[in-house]
Amino acid sequence: MNAVEGGGSRAQQAAARVRPALQRDLAALGLEYGGAVFMRIFKREAELELWLAGKDGRYQLFRTYPICTFSGGLGPKRRQGDRQAPEGFYRVGLGQLNPASSYHLSFNLGYPNAYERANGYTGDFLMVHGSCVSIGCYAMGDAAIEEIYTLAEAALRQGQAAFEVHAFPFRLDDAALAAARASPWFDFWSELKPGYDAFERERQPPRVRVENKRYRIGEG
Template identity: 40%
Template sequence: MESIDDNRVVEAKRRKEKNLLAELQQLDIKAENLEILFIAIKEAKILEVYVKRKTQKQFRWFKSYLFSTFSGVLGPKKQEGDKQIPEGFYQITHLNPKSKYHLSLGINYPNPYDQANGFTGSAIFIHGGMESVGCIAIGDDAIEEIYVLTDIAQQNDQNEISVLIYPYAMHTEKHKLMLKTTDEATAHFWDRLATSYQYFQENKAPLSYEFKGNQIEY
């Protein structure tokens, strides 16, 4: 017997899958060749989706979704209960059909960098609904598309789906201005993120990185 949660996913696929596959086909991308990447920009309250074929190096913009609400301020998440949306480089850990907020995608916060810096917290998701206490909320209709698209990518062997979360659009001049608004530690962290952001804007591909202790190295 199907559960309510199973039906929720079935209905999302019924509503979204055919159109998503058709939109991908217009970009000459078939399901079996799909790779996706997410970029969130907190200040703009936007989640961007990029897609490409597995054989391609460059991603192309596919869709953007507005946050349905926002919690916290600009700056990284540091501790449980601070209501901050994380910033940095993350991966989708799992699809959650039993979310309190319709459907959701788990994010691996705290990542190794966060852990090395003593940051705490848990249960960070991209989810539906109109509430947030540190998650990226995009509403029920949008999360259905994101959920189904992620499921398609995972079913076709994309084992690592990146979620790059930036505090603001980190173009050079904007970044210089924003560094004046924060503390030294956050400014150093934002400098590392800006390198990644600017590289993606120029190359439409993520910059390779490593977490080494409490640092991000490219």
């Protein structure tokens, strides 16, 4: 029995609570319940942005949720037990949802991704979840995770193969990155910046690949 089958009633109850208001607010923006989703996480700002695809295929910002807590500081997760919340580019499919989570509802970011595996990073079960405690995860609180999870599940069940989550140390505009030049993570963050810039420009998640242990960003 997988997680989706094992804890469906909790997710269904959450959806019943939040779906009417979500549908109303989506309609006000010209968006549809079940539309494709995309998320961005910003550690320093402690925010998770939830975007939905509009009729033209470009994503529109639906809500910005405060992150209740995350563990560690700025910089990527590199090893099991370092208590760091991850940074990078992640994809989440239906099988990564966990409606039977110990933290109300959750989804697995998919750490380690291809970049992290190539660089020998270790760890697993890095989540976005409810509650307000974290050991390497992003804890959103129960009310927020019910909306986030409900829209993510609806998108996946309506045909989105997987949704992307881009986790950044902060909003990677030119000035913010330049101010972090002395950080040991400056080079890593410079690899993330083209992904940030591409979405800011196109309002569509860019293609992300890994070459020679580095992120490479391409359009489309």
